[in-house]
Amino acid sequence: MKRNRPQPERGSVTRSNLRTPMALSLSLAAAIALSGCVAPSSSEVDSMEAGQRAIHYLSREVAAWNPEHNCFSCHNNGDGAAALIVGAYPHEERDRAALAGSIEWLSKPQNWHENKGDPEFSDFKLARIQFGAALLAATELHLITNKEPLIEAARQIALDQETDGSWKIEADNSPGSPVTYGNALATARVVEILSLADKALYSRQIAAARQWLGEFPIHNTTSAAGVLLGLNSPEAFHLNDAYAQSRETAARFLLRAQSNANGGWGPFPNSPPEPFDTAAALIALTSPPSASLPEVRRAIAAGRAYLLSSQFEEGGWPETTRPAGEQSYAQHISTTAWCLMALTLSADEISVQLIGQP
Numbered sequence: 001m002k003r004n005r006p007q008p009e010r011g012s013v014t015r016s017n018l019r020t021p022m023a024l025s026l027s028l029a030a031a032i033a034l035s036g037c038v039a040p041s042s043s044e045v046d047s048m049e050a051g052q053r054a055i056h057y058l059s060r061e062v063a064a065w066n067p068e069h070n071c072f073s074c075h076n077n078g079d080g081a082a083a084l085i086v087g088a089y090p091h092e093e094r095d096r097a098a099l100a101g102s103i104e105w106l107s108k109p110q111n112w113h114e115n116k117g118d119p120e121f122s123d124f125k126l127a128r129i130q131f132g133a134a135l136l137a138a139t140e141l142h143l144i145t146n147k148e149p150l151i152e153a154a155r156q157i158a159l160d161q162e163t164d165g166s167w168k169i170e171a172d173n174s175p176g177s178p179v180t181y182g183n184a185l186a187t188a189r190v191v192e193i194l195s196l197a198d199k200a201l202y203s204r205q206i207a208a209a210r211q212w213l214g215e216f217p218i219h220n221t222t223s224a225a226g227v228l229l230g231l232n233s234p235e236a237f238h239l240n241d242a243y244a245q246s247r248e249t250a251a252r253f254l255l256r257a258q259s260n261a262n263g264g265w266g267p268f269p270n271s272p273p274e275p276f277d278t279a280a281a282l283i284a285l286t287s288p289p290s291a292s293l294p295e296v297r298r299a300i301a302a303g304r305a306y307l308l309s310s311q312f313e314e315g316g317w318p319e320t321t322r323p324a325g326e327q328s329y330a331q332h333i334s335t336t337a338w339c340l341m342a343l344t345l346s347a348d349e350i351s352v353q354l355i356g357q358p
Helices: 042-069 074-087 093-106 109-114 124-140 148-158 183-198 203-214 221-230 234-238 244-257 275-286 294-310 329-345
Strands: 030-034 350-354
Touching (some): 042 074, 074 124, 074 329, 183 221, 203 221, 221 275, 275 294
């Protein structure tokens, strides 16, 4: 665990590296179930302890944001809430108590535009995706039992689609950051939201997004992760597997880009590993059918070891920033949420199945 500097204090946002405070909300719409009662290995114990530290840390930060700032942030109440929803799901009810305010906020997408965040750092297109992804996780894991909020969120999000089929957050095909997604990850997340909200109603938008992802040039880790996630949905396998080659290209890119020295991923091949890029790669490789391949399972194990070695003792992870090495509370929270989600979804003791998959 890293102990070389303290975690950023709540609200310590550096304007130089925070292009928007909207944190990347991550939901795999996963159904999570505990597997058989097998005695955990020492590495699994380390992983569970790391996950519990992250859950407790994020629980405190998520619960504190709205009372202190009188608004709901995408890094705490979107990204952080989504990670807690999935990460705390197999654990005790008390681990989810901190989500009460976020759940209430997420369940009212008709009010999201009234959020009182700093407009200088607000990207409402991205915010809808991030809150929508957290809402999706809460709906699929039954923390929100009414599907109407998800349907309304999907309606709003669908209106932001570009003519080329994507949801464009960045001006170019840069690797994004924990608080800006990048275009491939943003589009992949919307495919998931629309598919689970009403895949029949949004079939045209989903098809256009998948076509865009299938043709997207892969030059960095997050674009490879976005392509793999966006084309790995259950429906993609019933269309003559039209995207098999694109998925293969994305998976192979991730395997080649992994560091041989410590198992992490950076934004580009041969660049220093970062927690956010590692988490994105792990989540993408964990999705079926990639995770069944022996070389992928070895890559996942090495990536998990990197995340465990880089965690702060208090529970968070060093924030990934562009450029690297700067400090930002928003990106710290988003990075921590990504890492918790990655450890949860890639854990041996947890089985993950995308909703809708046979």
